[in-house]
Amino acid sequence: MSKTVLKVENISKQYRLGFVGTGTLSHDLSRWWANIRGKEDEYLKVGEVNDRTKYSKSKYVWGLKDINFEVKQGEVVGIIGKNGSGKSTLLKILSRVTGPTTGSVKCKGKVSSLLEVGTGFHPELTGKENIFLSGAILGMKKQEIQRKMDEIIAFAEVERYIDTPVKRYSSGMYVRLAFAVAAHLQTDIILIDEVLSVGDDSFRKKCLNKMQNMTKSGQTILFVSHNMPALQLLCRRGILLNNGGLVMDDDMRKVANVYLNNEGTENKRIKNIKTKNDGLLISYFSLEVEKPGVNQPIHFNLSLSVINDKLLKLLKDGLALIDLYIDIHNSIGSRLISLRHMGVRIQQSESLIKVTLENSNLPKGNYSVSLNLNSVIGHLFYSSNILNFSILSLDGIDSEEEWLGFRLPSKLSIY
Amino acid sequence: MEKKDQWDTVILPKINPFDLNLREIWEYRDLLLLLIRRDFVAMYKQTILGPIWFFLQPLLMTLVFTFVFGNIAQISTDGLPKVLFYLSGITVWNYFSNCLTEISNVFRTQVHLYSKVYFPRLILPLSIIFSNLVKLGIQFLLLIIVTLYFYTKGIDISLTANILLIPFIVLLMAILSLGLGLIISSMTAKYRDLVHLVAFGLRLLMYISPVILPLSALPQKYAIFIMANPMTAIIETFRYSLLGTGTFTIEQLMYSICFSLVAFIVGLLYFNQTQQSFVDTV
Numbered sequence: 001m002s003k004t005v006l007k008v009e010n011i012s013k014q015y016r017l018g019f020v021g022t023g024t025l026s027h028d029l030s031r032w033w034a035n036i037r038g039k040e041d042e043y044l045k046v047g048e049v050n051d052r053t054k055y056s057k058s059k060y061v062w063g064l065k066d067i068n069f070e071v072k073q074g075e076v077v078g079i080i081g082k083n084g085s086g087k088s089t090l091l092k093i094l095s096r097v098t099g100p101t102t103g104s105v106k107c108k109g110k111v112s113s114l115l116e117v118g119t120g121f122h123p124e125l126t127g128k129e130n131i132f133l134s135g136a137i138l139g140m141k142k143q144e145i146q147r148k149m150d151e152i153i154a155f156a157e158v159e160r161y162i163d164t165p166v167k168r169y170s171s172g173m174y175v176r177l178a179f180a181v182a183a184h185l186q187t188d189i190i191l192i193d194e195v196l197s198v199g200d201d202s203f204r205k206k207c208l209n210k211m212q213n214m215t216k217s218g219q220t221i222l223f224v225s226h227n228m229p230a231l232q233l234l235c236r237r238g239i240l241l242n243n244g245g246l247v248m249d250d251d252m253r254k255v256a257n258v259y260l261n262n263e264g265t266e267n268k269r270i271k272n273i274k275t276k277n278d279g280l281l282i283s284y285f286s287l288e289v290e291k292p293g294v295n296q297p298i299h300f301n302l303s304l305s306v307i308n309d310k311l312l313k314l315l316k317d318g319l320a321l322i323d324l325y326i327d328i329h330n331s332i333g334s335r336l337i338s339l340r341h342m343g344v345r346i347q348q349s350e351s352l353i354k355v356t357l358e359n360s361n362l363p364k365g366n367y368s369v370s371l372n373l374n375s376v377i378g379h380l381f382y383s384s385n386i387l388n389f390s391i392l393s394l395d396g397i398d399s400e401e402e403w404l405g406f407r408l409p410s411k412l413s414i415y
Numbered sequence: 416m417e418k419k420d421q422w423d424t425v426i427l428p429k430i431n432p433f434d435l436n437l438r439e440i441w442e443y444r445d446l447l448l449l450l451i452r453r454d455f456v457a458m459y460k461q462t463i464l465g466p467i468w469f470f471l472q473p474l475l476m477t478l479v480f481t482f483v484f485g486n487i488a489q490i491s492t493d494g495l496p497k498v499l500f501y502l503s504g505i506t507v508w509n510y511f512s513n514c515l516t517e518i519s520n521v522f523r524t525q526v527h528l529y530s531k532v533y534f535p536r537l538i539l540p541l542s543i544i545f546s547n548l549v550k551l552g553i554q555f556l557l558l559i560i561v562t563l564y565f566y567t568k569g570i571d572i573s574l575t576a577n578i579l580l581i582p583f584i585v586l587l588m589a590i591l592s593l594g595l596g597l598i599i600s601s602m603t604a605k606y607r608d609l610v611h612l613v614a615f616g617l618r619l620l621m622y623i624s625p626v627i628l629p630l631s632a633l634p635q636k637y638a639i640f641i642m643a644n645p646m647t648a649i650i651e652t653f654r655y656s657l658l659g660t661g662t663f664t665i666e667q668l669m670y671s672i673c674f675s676l677v678a679f680i681v682g683l684l685y686f687n688q689t690q691q692s693f694v695d696t697v
């Protein structure tokens with residue numbers, strides 16, 4: 001049995017919400033006064049369960065509450081949970097960026113964290129200089145970076161620009177270089193927060209491969225991600241957080257299913273977004289999947305409200321028509337499905353547009369939806385990631401086979 | 416029962432402020448060097464005038480002071496040429512003032528680093544001390560050139576062994592500004608508005624220091640304020656060791672040394688206590 005390298009005991013983290021600044025002095029004084037009188041610290045009591053969807057008067061929340069787990073050497077653990085569930089907070093505490101309010105963390109070996117790519121990059125420095133700086137900030141020695149320099153440059157594929165200040169880089173090149181440095185970190189325990197989704201498609205695949213190699217090399221890794229397929233590929237074990245508490249700690253596949261099932265029933269809806277034209281508002285955009293399985297119809301509802309009379313007249317008269325594009329992307333960002341409806345005519349100040357995709361043929365996985373609205377009076381709206389949804393296989397067959405393309409019906413005849 | 420395990424790192428809600436973990440800082444020395452280099456390269460590349468700016472800034476300030484305090488207000492310059500008097504004061508003052516300002520703001524300006532990755536928190540304040548040392552070196556060169564110019568003009572400047580005091584003076588300033596800076600930055604993590612106070616306080620402190628007013632020409636009424644300024648002895652000693660003119664007493668110097676050491680220790684402990692969780696509030 002391999003030894004335990006990370007032990008998290010009763011970790012809790014309390015945050016103060018709202019404006020921090022004036023007023024804290026008085027808080028501190030009263031806290032200090034309570035301490036002097038030997039009373040229990042009041043502020044440690046008032047924190048409540050942290051659910052971002054519920055409004056609460058309390059100014060203190062628990063970002064994490066009583067987290068306990070252990071990680072053995074060489075384990076690769078995926079940490080999942082909805083937004084605000086405390087994943088980043090947990091990694092921050094483990095990486096010592098911030099301290100816990102209660103509890104303790106014990107670890108063996110060197111811990112490095114990768115909470116963001118490109119930490120420490122300076123636009124005026126050249127690519128090479130930035131590799132040194134960023135590497136050193138991540139905890140590498142100069143010699144070590146020197147030794148891996150060629151490998152890093154090759155991985156990032158920016159040889160030609162390596163002596164150019166990074167402010168001249170395209171954002172993709174920048175991210176590639178930043179990730180390349182991080183990917184060559186070699187420490188005992190690595191904490192990674194949501195950094196898989198960088199760069200273009202081919203680079204993302206490369207990153208995923210690199211990560212897979214990392215998991216095989218016996219490093220202990222904790223991953224935070226919303227990308228379930230990637231997590232299932234990389235991790236054996238999963239930890240599910242919800243509202244700051246640890247809900248489940250089990251096989252990654254099981255944990256992901258529990259998470260997706262709960263998330264899947266949540267009504268996917270985005271409300272009140274402004275468009276580029278002040279007269280037009282997206283009152284909501286929502287997505288409904290009748291049943292969270294494969295081959296189910298997907299309904300998109302787009303409700304538009306026109307608040308400007310002039311614009312309304314233009315639209316009514318058919319002088320301004322709206323082109324609607326809804327695209328579905330897979331978890332690594334490739335566009336799989338594109339729904340287009342050109343020249344949609346709007347007649348009322350409040351209109352609901354329904355688009356139904358009868359049979360998406362999408363395999364199980366996570367998807368994101370982009371929405372694009374265009375018209376002759378100008379470009380109206382674009383969001384590359386307005387909604388996310390998942391498709392689960394409910395038939396219980398969890399094949400490990402990698403999905404290579406759409407399975408479209410075809411006829412086979414033998415003569 | 417739990418086995419007696421050997422853990423490399425134990426993270427607890429409170430850290431012992433006396434545990435400075437110097438070994439860890441030593442392990443990150445490469446980062447310190449790279450940060451100093453970064454500051455220098457960035458400064459060099461970002462300003463339009465590049466390295467000339469290092470010279471221009473103290474020169475311009477000296478000219479303004481010469482005009483306003485020397486010519487209009489007719490304040491004594493201790494028998495030194497006005498330009499030399501002000502330039503020497505400004506050179507040392509700039510180091511102190513830049514270090515203190517930058518360190519006071521370090522949590523806020525560097526939060527993008529502090530909140531994303533762990534490294535010994537003291538590294539950034541230390542890098543500020545050293546980066547400014549490079550700047551001080553360049554400006555000191557300017558001072559030497561100006562001094563030599565006046566020397567050839569026949570102004571009496573005797574070069575003595577006192578010049579060896581200068582590294583000590585610089586060290587003292589580094590300790591003082593680091594200590595005060597750490598105290599203020601730790602406080603700004605909680606009470607933000609302090610930053611404005613610091614800028615104001617520093618300006619005030621300069622006006623009650625021998626940058627403008629030599630101790631020898633001190634009106635009795637204000638003596639106590641100027642004497643209370645820990646930079647007073649530092650500036651006077653600096654002038655004395657380089658130019659041979661200045662009033663400094665061992666008591667005054669001892670006061671500055673003690674003040675600096677106390678500020679340094681308090682700052683270090685306070686900073687060490689704040690560093691663990693300041694990212695939540697900055």
Ligand SMILES: Nc1ncnc2c1ncn2[C@@H]1O[C@H](COP(=O)(O)OP(=O)(O)OP(=O)(O)O)[C@@H](O)[C@H]1O
Pocket residue numbers: 015016017050052062063081082083084085086087088089090694695696
């Ligand atoms: N500095 C802070 N001050 C106050 N509250 C905070 C602070 N940092 C985090 N929180 C709160 O703690 C909770 C957990 O945040 P955390 O960033 O860990 O979520 P997460 O699981 O990483 O979410 P996401 O999936 O969006 O990255 C959130 O409700 C957040 O508002």
Ligand SMILES: [Mg+2]
Pocket residue numbers: 087088089193194
């Ligand atoms: Mg997060």
